Amino acid sequence: MALLPYLQGYSPAILEQVESLIAQSRLEEVLKRRYSDQHSIRSDKTLYDYTIALKNRYLKKSQPLSKVLFDDKITLKKQALGLHSYIAKNHGGKTKSKNEIRIAARLKQVPEPLLRMVVVHELAHLKEKDHNKAFYQLCCHMERDYHQLEFDLRLWLTMLDLATVGS
Numbered sequence: 001m002a003l004l005p006y007l008q009g010y011s012p013a014i015l016e017q018v019e020s021l022i023a024q025s026r027l028e029e030v031l032k033r034r035y036s037d038q039h040s041i042r043s044d045k046t047l048y049d050y051t052i053a054l055k056n057r058y059l060k061k062s063q064p065l066s067k068v069l070f071d072d073k074i075t076l077k078k079q080a081l082g083l084h085s086y087i088a089k090n091h092g093g094k095t096k097s098k099n100e101i102r103i104a105a106r107l108k109q110v111p112e113p114l115l116r117m118v119v120v121h122e123l124a125h126l127k128e129k130d131h132n133k134a135f136y137q138l139c140c141h142m143e144r145d146y147h148q149l150e151f152d153l154r155l156w157l158t159m160l161d162l163a164t165v166g167s
Contacts (some may be wrong), residue, residue, distance in 0.1 A: 005161075006154040018155065027159050031152065035111035042108055044069040051101060051119050055126075058142045062126040066098035074104040099126060110156055117149035 007015060021027040041047050048068040055065065101122040107115050120143045128135035139146040 004158060006157045022162065027155065027162070031156055031159055034152065035113065037111060038109060039112035039115050041115065047103060051123065054119055054142065055123055059123060059126055063099050065101060067100040069102055070105040070108060071102040072105045074102060110153065113149055114153040114156060117143055117146060117153060120146065
């Protein structure tokens with residue numbers, strides 16, 4: 001289980017399948033067959049444009065986003081894959097608020113569907129603050145394969161960690 005920090009909470013049967021793929025040195029092969037291309041979103045500007053396009057498609061009436069960026073300070077094992085923050089400031093009797101989305105910079109190196117899943121997750125927090133049933137329904141509305149993509153991202157991060165350990 002020490003090799004699988006991203007997969008905590010999954011059933012023992014799933015973990016056994018993943019461990020079997022790792023033992024056979026097939027995890028990378030399976031994932032790269034499923035996701036052959038990385039995305040080209042490398043800058044904060046392109047990430048912002050990408051996120052706004054998804055927001056405009058699914059959440060037109062939600063609160064505006066003031067900032068979307070890749071963040072080098074997000075450590076994937078200890079924190080989330082991305083962060084959504086809502087900041088409210090009271091100044092002169094007026095409350096100003098802004099929404100920010102920060103995506104772990106390490107996700108610059110993943111296939112586009114996996115990045116999209118994280119962006120969808122953070123966008124869903126514009127409407128649903130908690131990880132409840134309504135939150136996951138909204139994620140699935142924006143990304144039909146949300147749960148599979150989340151699992152695959154966790155596998156991808158496991159693969160990257162194993163490559164780092166092996167080199």
